[in-house]
Amino acid sequence: MVSAISILALLALSGHVTTYSDGTKELIFVQTLWRHGDRSPTKTFPTDPFQEDAWTFGGGGWGQLSPAGMKQHLNLGKMLRSRYVGDYQFFPTKYNAKQVTTCSSTSTNSEFQIYVRSTDVNRTIISAMSNLLGQYGQNDGSSVPDVDYPNITGWPTGYVPIAVHTVDDDTDHLGNMEATCPFREQVWNLAKTSDEVKNFINSEKVQSMLGNLTKFTGQTVDIDNLWIITNALYIEQIYYNDTIRTKNTWFTDDLYAQADAINDQVQLYQNGIFKTVPNVVNGHDVGVLTRKVRGGPILDDMVMHMNIKLDCQGKTTPNCTWINNLKNYVYSAHDTTIYAFFSALLIEEYAVKPNGGYPLYSAAVLLELYIDHADNKPYFKMVYHEQENSGFKDITMGIQGCPNGTSYCSLDILRNFAQTIKPDQPIDQWCYTDLDAKHAGMTTVSLFLIAVILAIQNDFMGLF
Template identity: 25%
Template structure:
């Protein structure tokens, strides 16, 4: 009735196991030791090198990298870098990190946040204002991964892969003939996993998911026999998950409508879509062909000119060397 899939990282495997221990305490015959309120539940994973579902950004994907390079040259990204250049340089000088960019500043904030959470003393230069600004830039860095511009195509190459997998499971569960016995599918992954998924759904709040965050999909069968999907987001331990509504639908979204709205971000062939389209190089190709064609045309003209001159010479004259004089 339950299937659990985790990335192959200690922290995500441990999170899955800890959650399962709380969700499924042993009862009756499941209790093998009265002093241990726990029962073993399988957690599935794959090698990191084979992970193509839960660890984002998904690589290798040349087209995604191309889109990221284009985003780096966007007005928003360039202006954001310019506005924070002195601050980023200060962080680089204080940390000793050579290149602190909008993309990499998250690692600085993450380290300081963990130290702060464990009641460790922070360096003197890390004031509350510095932490606030680092957090803002870190959140922008997460948005950069999957948005800012071309977010639909980025979603097809990233979060849409996981969303497509979830859609298949929802459809299978709604299909009475599929004999789907699973009641719960759990994915234990990373903050970037949630951001990629929520960007594909167009429900991301532009704030990095905190620890233990959870995005829930619930499938309901209505009185008329049709199915609907409801989504919730749990990003605070002390509060109930709050509802998420996909743009273009109500919170309780009919399954068919949910599938229609998410179709644009689902890749049909991920590997093929990740390739850099040849049309991108058409201008360079045309220029190259034009240059080669021009050179070939000049060679043909030159050859014809030489042949014409040879044929136009008088047949009664030819050059004869004065061998006697040369020998003398």
């Protein structure tokens, strides 16, 4: 890895000059992770009067982005443009197709600024398109007719399409927390046998709620499919609030609130957040393993990008050309993605409403990389957009080890987190290993020690 001192020298040699500095700190790279906008339910329960034919927007059917969701991301795109084009003057004012390419180590194109990766579902792809429309598709004179877009009747004036890349959803372990991964399922099944989770499941309030919902919904409800009911009811209150109580006669605000609170706690468990730290079952710390297999891959990917960005300054070798002028890497994904990412960093409280629940529509994380010319070291800043109509909130100081009273934190803190929570093998291989295989057992001691260290640090820092 390039030294901090050589970073500055390489920057000088390359003639690289960014257009935004905060004192001695110079911004060189931004990564953005956002949730899609408002959508229809992805599925529902058998007795629900609002089945798939009740959802007609966005082309119709389950899990489609609504016009409201498109607007949320259009507005977020405008906010991002205001921050990085207007205020920071860091992103280019005008989109240039030469500045977008695939992130391949064999690419020969050294001039591009933005790369957008979406999970392979309509709502995240269209959210990305809507967001980019807000960033680079407005009729503000920055794009030229018949140069950047066709000057014909029917084409929105100023709209320049920007490519959105994707990979198969079943193998997308960065963006899709439900990608095929038998190992993750083994860890979750083991976590459910822990005393903490068993006591929760067997509590009177949980058993009573699951029993009532089983009676009301026409299917057996357990903690694994409870989210289907709460999510459908949440969206139906947005779109069918006037009739939901008459068509679902068992529905009440109190029942929904109780079911939602139970589901919130389940989501904490499913993301590796337990009150018992370490939560060791059969020699495995299910909390650490869960965070490794869910949020570990995307955290590792982001830190990898920052390390490469730093290491490639001033280099023109083939493995560096793709990132030399890349200023923004975007992940268009899901609430589950942000939740897993924040849980990997043990800052899930920023991602969710009090005590659980998922990030809201169009929530976005901005991870900014800086070089400090005073000490020649790299720093990061993490900023959060909670929902539509909210601004950008600095959450850097909430990360364990980052100092209070400043918006910046040493990149080594993030690197250490990524190393601690990095999957034990490449995730597409680890997902197909057995939890109790010899190689998995060899990591148990190190996982336990890491959990103990985190527990001691958390207690010392007063975070729990």
